[in-house]
Amino acid sequence: MKALICNQPGEFAYITTEKPQPAPQRAIIQIKRIGICGTDLHAFEGTQPFFQYPRILGHELSGILVEADNAPEFTKGEAVTFIPYFSCGTCIACRSGKPNCCTQIQVCGVHIDGGMVEYLSVPSSTLIHGQGLSFDELALVEPLAIGAHGIRRANVIAGEYVLVIGAGPIGLGAMEFARIAGGKVIALDINEHRLRFCQNKLGVAHTVNALDTDVVEQLAEITQGDMPTVVIDATGSLKAINNGFRYMAHGARYILIGLQKGDIAFSHPEFHKREGTLMSSRNATRQDFEHVISCLKNKDIDPTTYITHRVPFDEVKNQFESWLNPENGVIKAMVELP
Secondary structure: OEEEEEEEOOEEEEEEOOOOOOOOOEEEEEEEEEEEOHHHHHHHHOOOOOOOOOEOOOOEEEEEEEEEOOOOOOOOOOEEEEOOEEOOOOOHHHHOOOHHHOOOOEEEOOOEOOOOEOEEEEEHHHEEEOOOOOHHHHHOHHHHHHHHHHHHHHOOOOOOEEEEEOOOHHHHHHHHHHHHOOOEEEEEEOOHHHHHHHHHHHOOOEEEEOOOOOHHHHHHHHOOOOOOOEEEEOOOOHHHHHHHHHHOOOOOEEEEOOOOOOOOOOOHHHHHHOOOEEEEOOOOOHHHHHHHHHHHHOOOOOHHHHEEEEEEHHHHHHHHHHHHOHHHOOOEEEEEOO
16 A cells, blocks of 8 residues: 655655554554644654654544454444544553553554555544544544643633634634633734634634734733633744743633643743643543534534645645645645545
8 A cells, every 4th residue: 555654854755565454453444534733744844742753644534444343333334533642551641531641652643653544553442433524524523632622621611711822723623612612712823814714714803913012912902901811822832832921811721732842931930920820731532532523513613614725645745845834824734535
């Protein structure tokens, strides 16, 4: 079968590899859609933490179930997606109901080879029913679950201001689930095209350009002087993360969904006097996936509006680098397989 491998930063190659064979406790999916996410882009750039080359990328996936062992509720031929974080089941995190941050976690397309292939073998326990959703929608469940998990970590209360820094697909998902939780969303980004998308497609009432010199003043005006009580970083930018501490209300929660390689830095006195809460949000759980699918079925979210670029699998190598250029207006690129 054909696969696309990232040999080193900036270098893709199509290869022929063995088609996966049936195995105990494993399922085989014929891949139909591959969503391109920030992790894939960062891996191509060489800026993704916890990453080794060569690697087959891809973890925002959907397809057709062709084989499955010990998956009695699933039927061959049905549309599926899966939870692409493979956990050990025995470590402290897994025993505590947090397999998303398992000490031995293997994320598909990051720690192990992923879904830029024609067929992929995954643990049967990770399968998710399609429930009538399209392949496009199913491929977008995972990035939406990332945002949903961050909002669940934040414990958003109806009526409070939620500032989401970064209007890429993960940030958009965080905005959607903050809205569903009853939060009043503020979008912050340096890209005016994405800020307009937040207004026109998501109905976000308040947007701020992070390049403005008066960001703090704008946030204070929007929140009637209080500042946001929830701040979400979905950028993975060190500068953006460090700036986020300045935007917190007293008593606020700051949730880091984005990830970068460096050390964050902030004023301890300023953070301390606010009695701020800082937490990370890693991956997502089955509960988050189920919440996302429920919202999709109820039409609370239409993530297909995020898809700005489509490309056949055979053309990914030639087009991938262009998706790094903000001038191309990429929000979500979707790869299609026959």
